[in-house]
Every structure is written in structure tokens, then in C-alpha cells.
Amino acid sequence: MAYFKITPNKDGKLQARIQVSGKDINTGKNRLFVKTVKNVNNLTEAKFRKFVEKESIAFEEDVKQAYKDHTEVLRTKVLTFPELMQEWKASVKANYSINYYSRICDLEKSFMLFLEQRKLVNKPISEITVRDIQMYLNSFTGYGYAIPTAKIIKPLPEKVSFRELDRQKIITRCSSYRMNAQGCNILKETAIKICEYYNLNYNDYFEDVTQTKPYSYETIKGKRRMLRTLFNEAVRYEWITKNPVCATKIGAGNNNSCLIPVGEKEVFSIAEAKQFLQAINAIPDYDQNKRVCIKLALLCGLRSAEIYGLKWDDIDFENKVVKIRRNRLYDPSVGYYEKEPKTKTSKREVPMPADLINELQAYKNWFRLAIPDFDEHPEDFYIASNLRREPLYYQAVSKWLKKIENEMGFKNVSAHGLRHTYCSILLAQNVPIQTVSKYMGHSDSTITLQVYSHFIPDTQEKAVSAINSIID
Numbered sequence: 001m002a003y004f005k006i007t008p009n010k011d012g013k014l015q016a017r018i019q020v021s022g023k024d025i026n027t028g029k030n031r032l033f034v035k036t037v038k039n040v041n042n043l044t045e046a047k048f049r050k051f052v053e054k055e056s057i058a059f060e061e062d063v064k065q066a067y068k069d070h071t072e073v074l075r076t077k078v079l080t081f082p083e084l085m086q087e088w089k090a091s092v093k094a095n096y097s098i099n100y101y102s103r104i105c106d107l108e109k110s111f112m113l114f115l116e117q118r119k120l121v122n123k124p125i126s127e128i129t130v131r132d133i134q135m136y137l138n139s140f141t142g143y144g145y146a147i148p149t150a151k152i153i154k155p156l157p158e159k160v161s162f163r164e165l166d167r168q169k170i171i172t173r174c175s176s177y178r179m180n181a182q183g184c185n186i187l188k189e190t191a192i193k194i195c196e197y198y199n200l201n202y203n204d205y206f207e208d209v210t211q212t213k214p215y216s217y218e219t220i221k222g223k224r225r226m227l228r229t230l231f232n233e234a235v236r237y238e239w240i241t242k243n244p245v246c247a248t249k250i251g252a253g254n255n256n257s258c259l260i261p262v263g264e265k266e267v268f269s270i271a272e273a274k275q276f277l278q279a280i281n282a283i284p285d286y287d288q289n290k291r292v293c294i295k296l297a298l299l300c301g302l303r304s305a306e307i308y309g310l311k312w313d314d315i316d317f318e319n320k321v322v323k324i325r326r327n328r329l330y331d332p333s334v335g336y337y338e339k340e341p342k343t344k345t346s347k348r349e350v351p352m353p354a355d356l357i358n359e360l361q362a363y364k365n366w367f368r369l370a371i372p373d374f375d376e377h378p379e380d381f382y383i384a385s386n387l388r389r390e391p392l393y394y395q396a397v398s399k400w401l402k403k404i405e406n407e408m409g410f411k412n413v414s415a416h417g418l419r420h421t422y423c424s425i426l427l428a429q430n431v432p433i434q435t436v437s438k439y440m441g442h443s444d445s446t447i448t449l450q451v452y453s454h455f456i457p458d459t460q461e462k463a464v465s466a467i468n469s470i471i472d
Helices: 045-069 081-095 098-117 130-138 162-167 173-180 188-198 217-236 270-281 285-300 304-309 354-370 396-408 415-428 433-440 445-455 460-468
Strands: 002-008 014-023 030-038 144-152 185-187 206-214 321-324 327-331 335-339 348-351
Touching: 002 045, 014 045, 030 045, 081 098, 081 217, 098 130, 098 217, 098 327, 130 217, 144 188, 185 188, 188 206, 270 285, 270 396, 270 415, 285 304, 285 354, 285 396, 285 415, 304 327, 304 396, 348 433, 396 415, 415 433, 415 445, 433 445
Parallel strands: none
Antiparallel strands: 002 014, 014 030, 144 185, 144 206, 321 348, 327 335
16 A cells, blocks of 8 residues: 655655555565655645645556566666766766766776675665775775886887877877886876877887875775765665765774865965065066966965966956956866866955066067967967967976976975965965955855964964953
């Protein structure tokens, strides 16, 4: 007999949960079949109840007929992990970034292999337990993953053109420079593609080597987050009542937070930043594109992808602000692409100091020298460009920065570390936390506090003084 219960959902709309007792087609044992009916036509409660009564009778007949015909009840079938993953991947591909979709594909491969080993790959997703997922996550702890690598044992023939390989998207132009050196290691997959393109014998020029790279704590947390999102879909479909991923843990203690405070070694102090800026200003004019990109990170706190995505119409000289509208990213599967900034609040306007404004005006004239109609289409040109006014390679700024720091004797602060430096300097100068959070593009000022609070000057004396003012 069918049983149903009508309740309002979180939006206040009526929905019904129907339960029917029937026999499992595989075991012959009694089990409950469940179906959810939503009030999509906004019927009154009385009319919706009559509609649910008819659906309950029809559903009960479907369950009986399914057992008689020995077929699945499609409307109540709990999908397997591969089936649910295919549905979810389609949604991710349509609504999320290419990089996130690529990580989902990597997760699918590794988790599918794990399920095959435990003979769960063809089982309903409801049979995957907390322990199964915990064991999967534990398999990454303390171990690394092997990277199939090829070592160059003799110079490649002259017919191998790195420019051509770049055009064919086999290897980037910047990555190819180190391949002139014997003993260099590259990905085996890339080496095979080079040999196939130029009809070379792989064993004549390369030999196999294996490199192992450990999984970082953040990588494992990322896999857990993606699995949690996937199993939330199963909860939403009411195939499971609880998400098993939520009960898993990574590491010991309560360390499951991605907001890690920035260390002082990762940033320049105010004195170091002054010295570093002086060194950057000493870079010759023929490398002014390097000066501009590094200053955008240090003086405006921009992320690398935001710098690569800046175009000339994003610079507002009149209001003295730089407008952050897009990121420019790279993924091996598709190459370079643009996307919306990291969060809604990452779309922002950041004020430019006079030094940077003067730098950008001179840099703009440098563009005009090579492009006569530049002022007619400034939106067509990226600010982060090479000497040919072409968009930069996605790791160019990081490599420039590391080389400059090593040559000039500065500590190694990354490109993202310059963004941290910008934030720490603002806080050290008592700029209000809400203002700093706005310019950093953080979704909430609490994020700024959690990551950078130790850079805020000690205000204990000011607090005591304020209270003393009311004491006689």
C-alpha cells in the first residue's frame, strides 16, 4: 500500500514524499521505494492532495509491474557512481571553469579505480560508505604520484622547430628553451608527441625516468570538496539521507581550513618593499613590460591571472583606478582562455598610485610606437605583453620576478607574495579593514582578518587610552 506525506519545502512550496512497499528485483526481499512529487503547478493544498493520491496509486502499480517484468523502476532507480558522475560532469562543464572541469575528470579516474578495487563501481551510490571514502582519501596521505617523464639523451635534430611545436600546442615556446640542454626532463607524453610529429624514434632521443611528487594537503582537501559536492547531489535526489563525505577527516586535529595566515617570510616588509621598488625602477626601458607587471602586483595587489587578463580599456587614467573585469588562464586541454574573476567581489576598482600611473602612461606610448591604430582599439590589447605586444606566457611574471630577486639579492617572494605584501602594508598603515578587503577583492572582511590579522598594529594602548577617557 502506498503512503505519502505532504510538507512545505524550504521555499514554502508544497511537496509530497511517496513510499511504496515492494519487492527488490535482485533479492526478492521487501524494500521501500520512494518518490518525491513537487507542486510545480502551484495547486491549492486540496487539489495537490488529490493529485498526489493519483500519483501514489500509479507509482504503486509501477513498482508491482517492475517486479513482475524484472525491470528497474526508472523513477526510483538509485544511480551508480559512474552514472551520477556523468550527469554532474555535464552540469560542471556548462556552468563552471575549464580548470574545475579538468579537476573533476582527474577525480573521476582515481575514484573509479578505487571503486573497481572494492567492487563498488556498479553498485548504487547509496552503498558507498563513510569508511570507503575515508580509505580513498587516506590513500593520498604520505604518498606521492608518479609522473611519467622522459630524459633527453642527445640533442634533437635541426628539423625540430620549437616555434612549430608551439603552434601545434605540443609544447609552449617558453618551455622549449630548456630542451636544448642534454639531460633535461620533460613529460613523456610531450616527448612522444614530438617524436610522432617529426617521425623520430623515441628511444634514439629519450629514455624513461620516473619522478614522484607528493600530494599536498590542499590537493587532498580539494578532492574531498569535490566528492562532497557530488554526494550532495545524491542527497538532493533523496537517494541517501546523509552525505558520507561530511563525516570524513583529513589529517589530525581541526586543521580542515583553507585560510592559512600569511607568514612574514612570504612578504616584503615596508623597508624591503621600498628597496625592491627602487630596484624595479632601475630596470631598463626596453624591459618596461616587466616593470609594469611587477608593479601591478605590488602597488595594486592584483592576482597573476588578473594581471594577465588586464586590457588597456581597463585603465582609467581620469579616475586613477584599474578595473578588474576578467582573468586570463591556461589549461593544457584548451590552451588560454578568459573567465570571470574569482568571486563576485573580485570584480572591483583599485586605486593607482602616481608612480604606477606615470609608468602606465609611458608604457602606453611604447605600444603606440609599434601599433599605429592602437588608440582606436585599446580593448584588443593585453597590458601583460611581450616585446612583440603579444599576450604573455602564463608563468612569465613569476619567472621574471624570481630572476630579478636572485640577481639583486632579495629574498624570494612569489608573484602572489607581492599581493600579500600590498595587503600587509595597507593594514600596517591602519587602512580600515573594510577598505583593504574591498581592494583585495575578498568576499568578506573576515577572510582578510583571518589571513592577515597579525599585520595589524597592536592597538592595546589605544584601547586602554579610550577607556581611560571616561574614568575620573
